[in-house]
Amino acid sequence: MSKSRSTPHTQTGAPARGPADMSVKSEQDQSEFVPVAPFEMVIFGGTGDLARRKLIPSLYHRFLDRQFDSKSRIIAVSRSDYSRDDYIKKITEAFQSFHPNEPFDQKTWADFCKLVDYVAIDVMNDDSDWTALGDKLDCSACIRIFYLAMPPRMYAPIADGLNAAGLATPQSRVVLEKPIGKDYESAEIINNGVGRVFDENRIYRIDHYLGKETVQNLMVLRFANILFEPLWTRESIDHIQITAAESIGVAGREAYYDKSGALRDMVQNHLLQLLCLTCMEPPDSLDGDAIRTEKIKVLKALRPITPDNVASFTVRGQYAPGQVDGETVEGYIDELIGDDNSDIKDGEQSLTETFVAIKTEVENWRWAGVPIYLRTGKRMSGRFSEIVVQFKPVPHSVFGAGTKLNPNRLVIRLQPDESVNLWVEIKEPGAGGLRVKSWPLDLTYDEAFTTRYPDAYERLLMDVVRGRLALFMRRDEVEAAWTWVDQIQDAWSQTQQNVQPYPAGADGPGDAQHLLELDKRTWWSRPDV
Template identity: 50%
Template sequence: MVSRVIPVDPFDLVIFGGTGDLARRKILPGLYRRFIAGQMPEDARVIGAARSELDDEGYRKDVRDALKEFVSKRALSEENIAAFLSRLHYVSIDAKGEGGWKKLAQTMRDDDDVVRAFYFSVAPSLFGDLAERLHLHKIAGANSRIVVEKPFGRDLESAKALNATLAEHFDETQIYRIDHYLGKETVQNLMAVRFGNVLFEPLWNAQYVDHIQITVAETVGVGGRGGYYDKSGAMRDMVQNHLMQLLCLIAMEPPSRFEPDAVRDEKLKVIRALEPVEPGDIVRGQYEGKGKTPSYHDDVEDGESRTESFIAMKLHVSNWRWAGTPFYVRTGKRLKARQSEIAVVFKDAPHSIFGEAAGRHRNILTIRLQPNEGMTLGVTIKEPGPGGMRLVDVPLDMSFADALGPEGDEIPEAYERLVMDVVRGNQTLFMRGDEVEAAWAWTDPIIEGWTKRDERPFAYEPGTAGPEESAMLLHREDRRWREIKE
């Protein structure tokens, strides 16, 4: 199956932090894949900017190494690599000083038809310096766009300050706050399934949905980024942004059009409809090492840390569509398997004609974000064979790699899709400033609450589904978490 290529305008994309880990792992390999897909115009250019003292050839060598490490071998050819690298340039730059800025200004093309995009793949503390110097040296103008990575602050106050800093030099229509979860094929297909099929939308409410589960489980610990993580924890690192965005797409009302502000207006309504969370509906945990596996305290080098590496919560959206339907979210490090999924669990049939012996059967729509992106709808059928009416649950499965044929494993990754959306000027899959602030306004009181209560997270063993206490969030209401499968 050959995907339809949507052309983009000529562009100059500057990657601040162009030698960093994110650029090497995600941004540049993603751009290469878009290049070989024919989606980069002939005169598109990518300009790396960082402190390292490199010239164009040195940078191209570094990017060549990154491509060979992070791009599948069958997508690599010397001809394609050489052609892609010829689009790359490099400027050594001082984000807080004046070094390199004149050279960057001279490197940019003076052509109103060329989109200027600036990817801030750096610490948020540098956003203001970069924005100020882009304008001071007249590098950014009305046709320019900036991409900023999370964290978008660490609380409401800092988020407002960050938004204000960016707003000094850029209009909201020029700011692209990137959350790579929204670039996943399955996440976008969630909107297509909901709003493109009459089958689902009439059932997408409290009358028919018993509850919804959102799980983002990771097998890795926080080693290597313990300094950052211990100041953030699972709540700030994952729930306030990634899981919040998934919840919004599940719970939002149909927008009037599939356009940036129409979609983001509906997401904002969901965040503002979230109820405060009761202490009894929150379970926090820390992994406790076993054998050679380090504990959380070892990874962050703080034996007294009370930062959570796991969190599970029961949430409620106070509106007509979802009144009475709980949303259960959980995320954690060093869990049983790497798994991200959304499960919409529908209610039991109002009356079973098959009697108690048939057992309990429910329809569950499962949206898998990773691994093996796809969707599964569980339906109940008669078990084949003689012996009476025995019921069994079977999946109607759509794995994208299977459904889309031999090229299914080359579905664009999140970053490459989102970077191309920046060039197109499409903000649909990016967060707006008021969205970010509303999310922090809901998050801050929850964090302040457990801080004042001086609560210690529950310990859990690596390789499990988290602390046993999290199961009680559902067990007490005769529900169960879906299994995290290895």
């Protein structure tokens, strides 16, 4: 069922709400977009892919749903010498390109663009004049937000520039995109640099996975339902799988990716955040620090991976040529060679992993002995991200030796089709004897909720305006994650662990399957029902 991108509406087609009644709930869909206070948002990297593909469209959708009005301002900053009209043209073309199936209302878009301005500043040039940006920031009563959609090495210089120009007021906030550095040492340098200007409670380290509906619903499932929380222990859960799979390669990101790899690019942030929310203890409240403190406890309890056990607990892979969605695609090395910015030349190899699988464990009272399998990669069989919690089998079957009973599984799908499925055993209908079949209790968001809900960036941007820190990472959380990831990277270097090839379109190298088979388990694959 399709969902409108416009203001929330009832299933009977009630008209969109105006500003005067935008906090009133529909009796049918019970949806609500609570208005936020006026703000000034400065987007550094305003001409970049993230700004054009995600940030500007997200702000437009919140404006479209009347969550903020014409008192707010959006100012893009880049070193490109554009006029305001040039920039408006670029973001208009980008929106229509990235959202081709969305109805485009020229008047509403024009009203939104009235809030948008552009300033050209070379933030890495010490002699740059920040006066033009200061002239645009004319709302002293507004919440001031600086969004750094830039490479991490620029975070501290931008913070220093804002401070020197007197633009970083005591009430202003800064948003940092991942990755925060490439290891613990570089993350510490970035955190120290930004922290000289902004207090910790005004720094929002963003991970868009935390803004997804199903990720947030994980806490509700655990802590609002007596059905799950008593079973959320080593006594009832056999193991946990967390997967973030992509069918695309690294085209367009070759130079960056070859210096990063799957471990730094995905495990350190996305997968560890999902692991923390899955395994953390109940927080005292939904206060930002209460939630983040519980997540840090999980990170610090992760089993160390050392040169002695890294070969047993990790698998590295790199995609080779293969078939994806019926098309023949290049291997990773071929993509690198074809990129002018890459250091890899024809005939050379790269040891960068495009796939990683990890077996770990949270070594505490609740989870001791429960394996947790992490997996992420490029050019896999499809694009999907999910958490699979597999429960232990029933201790005894009363249905006879010939009846196979599958364990219950809770499958939380983050993308592309957000859903929560609880797989249970049921009697298959029909005569001729009792047959048991696995079947999901299915909560698919598109089918269950007809009103369009904000995507991850929309929600997180509005949380920054509101000053809510719960869905953002604290400094010690980022550094604890890097501490664990660095030891894996160091163990790989010390043991010179190979990067195994896998054909594009496969779900990693064979050893990734073997990692679970040694434990008499398999990666979850949704059966046909």
